[in-house]
Amino acid sequence: TSNDTGDNAQVRTDTGGDNGNAAAGPKVIIGFSAPAADHGWIAAITNNAKAQAGAYSDVELRPVEAGSDAAAQRAALSTLIAQKPNVIVMLPHDGKELNATGLEAMRAGIPVINLDRAFPSAAAYRLQIKGDNYGMGLAAGQYIGEQLKAKGVSNPVIGEIPGIDSLELTQERTAGFNAALATFGFKVANRRPAEFTADSGQAAATSLLQALPKLDALWNHDDDQGIGVLAAIKQANRSEFFMVGGAGSKAAIDAIARDDSVLKATVTYSPSMASSAISLARLIGQGKGLSDLVELQVPKEITLASETITKDNASKYAKLGF
Amino acid sequence: MTAILRLSEVVKTFPGVRALDGVHLEVREGEVHCLLGQNGAGKSTLIKVLAGVHHADAGEILWQGEPFAPASPQAAMRAGIATIHQELDLVDDLSVAENVFLGHEPSRFGFTRRHGAAARTRTILTELGHPEIPPGRLTRDLPAAGKQIVSMARALSHDARLIVMDEPSAVLAHDEVANLFRIIRELTANGIAVVYISHRLAEIREIGDRVTVLKDGRTTAAGLPARTPTRELVGRMTGRAFEYVFPPREAKAGAAPLLEVCDLSRAGEFAGVSLTVRPGEIVGIAGLVGSGRSELLETIFGARVADRGTVTLDGRRITGVGQAVAHGMGMAPEERKSQALLLDEPVFKNMTLASFTGFARAGFTAAGRERAAARRTADNLELRPRDVDRPVRTLSGGNQQKVVVGRWLLGHTRLLLLDEPTRGVDVGARAELYQVVHDLAADGVGVLLVSSEVPEVLGLADRVLVMREGRLIHEAPAGELDEDTVLDLVMAGSLMEGEAA
Amino acid sequence: MIAETALPKAPKYDDNLLRNLGLVGVLLVLVVIGIVTRPELYSDPSWVRDNILTILQQASAIGVVTVGMTFVIIGGGIDLSVGAIIALAGVWSTTLATQSYGAGGMIFTALVVGVAVGLVNGVLIAYGKLVPFIATLAMLVSARGLAAQISGKQTQVSANETINSLATAKPLGIPLLVWILALVVGAGWVLLNRTTFGRRTVAVGGNPEAARLAGINVKRHTVLLYVLSGLCCGIGAIMLTSQATSAQAAMANLYELDAIAAAIIGGTLLSGGRGTIVGALFGVLVFSTITNLFAINNLATEVQNMVKGGIIVAAVLLQQFRYRSFTNLLRRRNVGNNS
Amino acid sequence: MIAETALPKAPKYDDNLLRNLGLVGVLLVLVVIGIVTRPELYSDPSWVRDNILTILQQASAIGVVTVGMTFVIIGGGIDLSVGAIIALAGVWSTTLATQSYGAGGMIFTALVVGVAVGLVNGVLIAYGKLVPFIATLAMLVSARGLAAQISGKQTQVSANETINSLATAKPLGIPLLVWILALVVGAGWVLLNRTTFGRRTVAVGGNPEAARLAGINVKRHTVLLYVLSGLCCGIGAIMLTSQATSAQAAMANLYELDAIAAAIIGGTLLSGGRGTIVGALFGVLVFSTITNLFAINNLATEVQNMVKGGIIVAAVLLQQFRYRSFTNLLRRRNVGNNS
Numbered sequence A: 001t002s003n004d005t006g007d008n009a010q011v012r013t014d015t016g017g018d019n020g021n022a023a024a025g026p027k028v029i030i031g032f033s034a035p036a037a038d039h040g041w042i043a044a045i046t047n048n049a050k051a052q053a054g055a056y057s058d059v060e061l062r063p064v065e066a067g068s069d070a071a072a073q074r075a076a077l078s079t080l081i082a083q084k085p086n087v088i089v090m091l092p093h094d095g096k097e098l099n100a101t102g103l104e105a106m107r108a109g110i111p112v113i114n115l116d117r118a119f120p121s122a123a124a125y126r127l128q129i130k131g132d133n134y135g136m137g138l139a140a141g142q143y144i145g146e147q148l149k150a151k152g153v154s155n156p157v158i159g160e161i162p163g164i165d166s167l168e169l170t171q172e173r174t175a176g177f178n179a180a181l182a183t184f185g186f187k188v189a190n191r192r193p194a195e196f197t198a199d200s201g202q203a204a205a206t207s208l209l210q211a212l213p214k215l216d217a218l219w220n221h222d223d224d225q226g227i228g229v230l231a232a233i234k235q236a237n238r239s240e241f242f243m244v245g246g247a248g249s250k251a252a253i254d255a256i257a258r259d260d261s262v263l264k265a266t267v268t269y270s271p272s273m274a275s276s277a278i279s280l281a282r283l284i285g286q287g288k289g290l291s292d293l294v295e296l297q298v299p300k301e302i303t304l305a306s307e308t309i310t311k312d313n314a315s316k317y318a319k320l321g322f
Numbered sequence B: 001m002t003a004i005l006r007l008s009e010v011v012k013t014f015p016g017v018r019a020l021d022g023v024h025l026e027v028r029e030g031e032v033h034c035l036l037g038q039n040g041a042g043k044s045t046l047i048k049v050l051a052g053v054h055h056a057d058a059g060e061i062l063w064q065g066e067p068f069a070p071a072s073p074q075a076a077m078r079a080g081i082a083t084i085h086q087e088l089d090l091v092d093d094l095s096v097a098e099n100v101f102l103g104h105e106p107s108r109f110g111f112t113r114r115h116g117a118a119a120r121t122r123t124i125l126t127e128l129g130h131p132e133i134p135p136g137r138l139t140r141d142l143p144a145a146g147k148q149i150v151s152m153a154r155a156l157s158h159d160a161r162l163i164v165m166d167e168p169s170a171v172l173a174h175d176e177v178a179n180l181f182r183i184i185r186e187l188t189a190n191g192i193a194v195v196y197i198s199h200r201l202a203e204i205r206e207i208g209d210r211v212t213v214l215k216d217g218r219t220t221a222a223g224l225p226a227r228t229p230t231r232e233l234v235g236r237m238t239g240r241a242f243e244y245v246f247p248p249r250e251a252k253a254g255a256a257p258l259l260e261v262c263d264l265s266r267a268g269e270f271a272g273v274s275l276t277v278r279p280g281e282i283v284g285i286a287g288l289v290g291s292g293r294s295e296l297l298e299t300i301f302g303a304r305v306a307d308r309g310t311v312t313l314d315g316r317r318i319t320g321v322g323q324a325v326a327h328g329m330g331m332a333p334e335e336r337k338s339q340a341l342l343l344d345e346p347v348f349k350n351m352t353l354a355s356f357t358g359f360a361r362a363g364f365t366a367a368g369r370e371r372a373a374a375r376r377t378a379d380n381l382e383l384r385p386r387d388v389d390r391p392v393r394t395l396s397g398g399n400q401q402k403v404v405v406g407r408w409l410l411g412h413t414r415l416l417l418l419d420e421p422t423r424g425v426d427v428g429a430r431a432e433l434y435q436v437v438h439d440l441a442a443d444g445v446g447v448l449l450v451s452s453e454v455p456e457v458l459g460l461a462d463r464v465l466v467m468r469e470g471r472l473i474h475e476a477p478a479g480e481l482d483e484d485t486v487l488d489l490v491m492a493g494s495l496m497e498g499e500a501a
Numbered sequence C, D: 001m002i003a004e005t006a007l008p009k010a011p012k013y014d015d016n017l018l019r020n021l022g023l024v025g026v027l028l029v030l031v032v033i034g035i036v037t038r039p040e041l042y043s044d045p046s047w048v049r050d051n052i053l054t055i056l057q058q059a060s061a062i063g064v065v066t067v068g069m070t071f072v073i074i075g076g077g078i079d080l081s082v083g084a085i086i087a088l089a090g091v092w093s094t095t096l097a098t099q100s101y102g103a104g105g106m107i108f109t110a111l112v113v114g115v116a117v118g119l120v121n122g123v124l125i126a127y128g129k130l131v132p133f134i135a136t137l138a139m140l141v142s143a144r145g146l147a148a149q150i151s152g153k154q155t156q157v158s159a160n161e162t163i164n165s166l167a168t169a170k171p172l173g174i175p176l177l178v179w180i181l182a183l184v185v186g187a188g189w190v191l192l193n194r195t196t197f198g199r200r201t202v203a204v205g206g207n208p209e210a211a212r213l214a215g216i217n218v219k220r221h222t223v224l225l226y227v228l229s230g231l232c233c234g235i236g237a238i239m240l241t242s243q244a245t246s247a248q249a250a251m252a253n254l255y256e257l258d259a260i261a262a263a264i265i266g267g268t269l270l271s272g273g274r275g276t277i278v279g280a281l282f283g284v285l286v287f288s289t290i291t292n293l294f295a296i297n298n299l300a301t302e303v304q305n306m307v308k309g310g311i312i313v314a315a316v317l318l319q320q321f322r323y324r325s326f327t328n329l330l331r332r333r334n335v336g337n338n339s
Ligand SMILES: Nc1ncnc2c1ncn2[C@@H]1O[C@H](COP(=O)(O)OP(=O)(O)OP(=O)(O)O)[C@@H](O)[C@H]1O
Pocket: B014, B015, B017, B018, B019, B037, B038, B039, B040, B041, B042, B043, B044, B045, B046, B086, B394, B395, B396, B397, B398, B399, B424, B426
């Protein structure tokens, strides 16, 4: 999230040590599809996948653009399946809407790696690697609850600015957030959804601040729209509360480290999962397993933990920010 | 003969206007009953009440002896009243046959029976003397006169006991009118009553049986015989006494030509037209409907691009409308609603449409001065009502025409092109318009006039050009021509030397 | 006598036909670009056949919606709520409760929801005298809200195999959805050109006053037009649901813009009174062929978008150009030279 | 020449005024709902003052865009590309290269981009004879694509303090952005009602043929209208960028719908020839007040949307009702009773 694009991709290539998986193997053609990026996180997903593939000499990445909705992605994937790549990595617009396409690819003998948005049918994918939306909400709620409790606030006013509200991932995040707050006996006083863009974040935050003349804590689901949220907070001249972000963008991590704004923490939902997906796709294509595991093949499901970045550990996460 | 329709004390009000204010009318079976009245007298409003378009606020209507208050146009049609409205009421993107049977299409289970409709349309058109109009053609392709025939065919397609015709002859040429009268006679011979509206008294004397005169929404004379002297009819309408009143004129042209048109041509419309107009001269163009006169005027005005030839005004080439207007040319186009007026805008803004820049200072309009100037012009033209803030839409047709002509009295117009300036304009207003044109000429303005009414061309113009099939075939001072000669030329080109056309 | 000169020559050519020819030309150009850029794909006849069917299948749901939209626009209106109606109908027909009634119940629900929403639109516009733009925009917002409410903002998976198999069935080797599109387009064509309903639609849109004077019940007809559009959306909802084997409140996003654009590109006048069903179909096909072209060339989305705008403009210009130059040619020929 | 007294009185009531009164009524109703539902907030005068300023500030960028849109619509066109122009202008003016020229350079860039895109729109429509809907839809797609390309799909943060402070500055206690809105609305009102440009706009939209035959250069004027709209978008881009302290390709999403809806609710005829700037402003304020009302009552999105559609319909009906009943009243009084 900033004006420097591309250079900050999250790539991992362990070539050293006794990791046999690093040695070049048979050539693997990986088809890749992610929704059109109009948002930093998705852009980082695509950048990471490309960078990770570039780090392997035995991987050829065939990215297909997925356009702006599920129908367009279905169409793009049909043409990709027809080209018979060894593995397909896809971040679906919506797991349920792309389920049929996953099945189609699997039936055609192409292992499918689902990034982030699960298919309902287990036969539709070989590997599921995703972030933990519910866990993200839990982490944010946990942090806010602990901070408020430490401050001794008994009846706190808590605001929430989710992203696009009709998305299931938003619902999961909100559910986790509410569940965590409930353990402290807290609840959300006002919730104004934005659209993952800075201008919509500004508008939503302005409304929310107007509705809550006094606020104790705020969770903004997405650091990209958070740019606008922070702007709105500054414009309203408010500072009596603290804010938690989401996803873990570079700008957010820097701001947390500087500790000069209301933003005190962010809960990760890292696009590094795309890099991992490409690595695992390569292994699946070559029939190898994860070398630290006893199993001969890559497991079927991997869920990344959502971590909480605060001033204390920000330096550690600085290079994972997107 | 029994009265088939009887109206008494009918009142209809629009916001701010009492369009009908106690109208009496009695129409008998098989008669041609003419409605006369100045522009805005309420004729169209009256027939719209009969046609179920408007509902009377008060009064009594008896139709075939029964009280009658049609709730919708459909109800009126079912009761046996068919109407040809003043504003052409056709759908351009439907074919002729579809327009004729719109709303009562021959159909089976909702599927149109196109061949049946086409055959019946052809029959009706043949009865109307127009077998050449193809039922399958899009209506938008027809000239105005053709559309009028289609409207008429539509009225005949109902089994009507009464047919109301609101200024059907306004867009018809001479021979067309004769044909229309033949049809009306056939209708009345079958016992069908006709209500006929026209501003041309000669027509009313020729076809009418009885006349009802409206003035300001009231009946001022009911059931007069059609042969009532002109003086009395006009008097009942307006207080004046004559139909065509051409002010006396002494020809005084002679200066260098103001407008010079040289060998102007547009493919498919007209060819090789050369003419001149001098300052203070009124030049009339006579010709049949479709002879290309409107296109010629529009091309001279720069609104159409000529294929060949030149137009010069005072020695300056004219190539576009903007330039034409800037150099003092003005045009009152043929179709005032679609070509000239902003119907929702007030009168004064319509009048200053071509000159508001002149009133403006540094790009800022001067509504006050515009309004004052428009008021003066409205007075000159005797606009009714004389309210320049009223939307043009609410004016009657004749008064709308005055607004269009008035537009060019405001600027510094030196050459005025008039296309059918008196279409749908009442006797009184017509005389006023003639006077205005004369005054303009007297001030040195050149006028080029197109009219389908030969007496008008002869009475108004100094010099007459006859146009036929896109070519000028004759030119003579108005004094040397009479109506019959012009009609012969127009129809057959009989005085032409070579008979080239 | 309306002299022969006053009647323009009987058209040997037809406006609509020419326009559609123009669009066919545009389609051909797009295909040629495809062949030139990806010859290896186009050299495989079975791929080409599949590709054509894919394009048609992708066009099917939006095509059905565009037929309804074309009627509404010809009738002088506009329907911004089509995407929202699809979402509402889709979501409503995939609730667990509805799914328990089986495929018949789901289809019935989708159609009834479509018709009901169309009815509300029509009544608001015809009798409430709301501007169509505002009434259907309000409906867009409300129907999507209701769909979100019903679905709890979840994607609702269709567990009904019959529904899901609609998208995979291929009677006679051609996808069922393409058959449905063909059926709806055919029915739309007949309805517009061969029935009193169609003629009245043109009249209501082209000259409402004339339609009223001719005794047509303009208000009732207007209502029917929006109901028809709603019905098409109901059909479209089933088609999309079967393709995605699921429905959600955000589905068919911005279908309204696509449908309107396709209708207009196909020669429908936005102000009403004129339009063709076949043209609208070509409009839809142009869009779906462009998408396909981008996919096989794997253009980046942002490049896609930049190019897409240009292609749309070029397509319309090409179509106009063909049309104008063709009629000019005819005109010259008819007129001969004047001296 | 006739004495002034002999002239009929000018109309006693005015369409536009009545409509605007209706909208003021709608606004009042919304405020009353706010007071009733959240009395504790409305009991604090300083909160009320802040709230009004917030509503105005949130309306400022879309308000400016709506002024341009109103001109375009009155002039017989439509501009679907306003949101995309904002995005392109915003992104272009926040590239690192542009930012290096400082606030002046950024503002200049945004305005030039807006004007240039408007110019392209206008030329395509006036001289290319494209339907405005299609031309500006194509521009929407292309401009967003170009914006994505330029920004590399990243959110571009504005590091320029001057730009960012536009959104925080409050000369005389009123936010600068609100001043800008007031200025643009005022200028728009003068332009429409007091200048030859405004007159031409009404003429060109009301009856283009009549305008042409009165010597108005319809094509050039059409181009100018889209340029004006583009200029407003450029201003809007700066306003939005300063508010969000950043710009990205997806910003100002669906502004076109909001702006068109606000203009129409404000009494602008979608078919052109009639409209008011003040009405359009009220339209924008209605939308922004609704959003505010939802926020202070913490309505869930889906309920919000369902209610919003209803409010829009109710607002327009209320406005019409007021209007009709008022004119009926006048009419009755003039006429007396009917039997
Ligand atoms: N819809 C309307 N709203 C307001 N005023 C109207 C309306 N229709 C007609 N009027 C007014 O009613 C009066 C009668 O108009 P009408 O059209 O009946 O006159 P007319 O006798 O047919 O005139 P013309 O000979 O010019 O056709 C006029 O003052 C006109 O301005």
